[in-house]
């Protein structure tokens with residue numbers, strides 16, 4: 400027997416319809432790429448998104464066609480986001496921090512028909528446009544007054560482009576499993592892979608994000624997503640915030656500590672989300688200038704492990720931070736370290752211990768850890784295994800890649816190595832390719848990095864495995880010191896000694912002026928492994 404409830408397809412544009420009708424006057428504030436602060440509302444965003452949809456429809460963009468955005472977080476980007484999805488086209492967010500060759504590879508693989516971009520990226524696109532045969536037109540997110548001279552094919556200023564239609568248009572109708580958006584993984588190993596979200600997965604993911612122990616923003620919150628719309632489906636914020644009527648503050652092109660601080664301060668931001676590098680810049684700026692953020696309640700931090708010292712720095716200012724783990728393939732939320740009973744009563748170091756884990760999944764994500772043969776491992780907080788996940792917002796395949804990515808039970812292997820404890824708190828020990836294999840045992844590079852950045856002189860730390868004649872691999876600690884600091888190998892090792900198992904201690908420490916990062920702010924271990932490929936550890940000589 401079937402239930403007798405309405406057939407109400409879960410379509411992304413229903414979110415902006417809801418925002419416009421129920422929270423129509425709620426503000427979306429942006430730092431524009433041109434400079435000034437811009438203010439609009441959800442009602443206005445919806446009506447301009449309808450113009451985008453109408454214009455795309457008029458330009459012959461059809462169901463399933465890909466439209467790329469290479470753009471910062473602004474109101475215009477959000478309008479395009481909903482406008483593209485609202486006619487059943489696929490909003491393909493491209494990460495502009497990738498190398499131009501990678502951008503070209505991705506745009507060609509996706510066969511994007513239109514590229515919508517910001518002023519910032521016009522020069523980069525001009526260099527590669529000749530090798531992008533599928534692109535019929537470039538739309539620059541600006542107005543006539545700021546539109547540059549450009550060689551880009553059929554280039555038009557966004558404001559002119561949408562001014563040519565009247566907005567008297569209705570969203571298209573289609574099945575909820577229709578593709579809505581696409582985001583490529585960063586491809587630090589091999590070619591990038593396209594993850595194709597559906598309308599249904601995005602709507603369900605928004606509901607997961609709205610849970611109080613997840614991002615949990617409400618209509619009385621003001622949220623600043625430092626995480627770009629192009630990073631892993633905007634962590635779902637472009638859907639969850641409008642679905643709740645949360646005020647949005649979009650930081651545009653300026654993500655440095657001073658600029659983010661200024662927006663948070665003037666707009667009285669209550670919730671924010673981003674990667675650890677961003678928070679490092681914000682915390683440094685605040686410490687150097689003795690600043691505070693009394694309105695800020697919650698900092699969601701993911702993408703890389705959140706160091707303990709960072710959780711503490713926020714806590715010392717009365718700001719809760721919530722460590723989150725996820726990935727592009729998961730839309731991206733996987734787990735969040737909210738404190739459930741009895742841990743919500745904890746204080747001090749014990750509380751930090753729990754907050755430093757990657758947390759537990761919200762309803763809608765199931766996880767397990769297995770050995771290499773796929774046998775499930777116990778949730779005892781000690782046993783490491785491959786972390787595998789399933790859920791309605793988890794990928795089952797990559798775009799145009801013909802291979803099965805799920806195990807027999809339908810779980811996706813995340814490529815991460817983790818422990819899960821009795822209370823379901825998961826802890827990432829490493830990416831499977833970064834874990835250091837010493838004498839048949841595993842050493843977590845993340846644990847060592849987190850410990851090293853706790854040293855007051857250390858700005859950032861990376862650990863890689865170096866070949867060792869006896870142990871196979873041993874850890875090398877690579878340190879970038881804070882500006883103006885000097886330190887010795889012994890000083891750093893002395894600080895770490897006693898805080899980890901003896902055999903986990905790095906065999907050597909080396910200092911660099913800068914640690915390289917990926918386009919999404921992660922430590923670029925492939926580059927470091929390359930840089931130190933001929934390194935001989937002092938312990939290897941004997």
Ligand code: ADP
Pocket residue numbers: 584585631700701702703704705722723724725726727728731757813814815827829830917919921
């Ligand atoms: P990108 O490299 O483009 O950012 P993803 O966002 O998909 O791609 O990266 C997902 C990976 O990032 C995860 O598989 C995991 O290795 C790492 N990661 C994400 N969040 C955390 C976290 N809180 N702690 C440790 N690693 C994390």
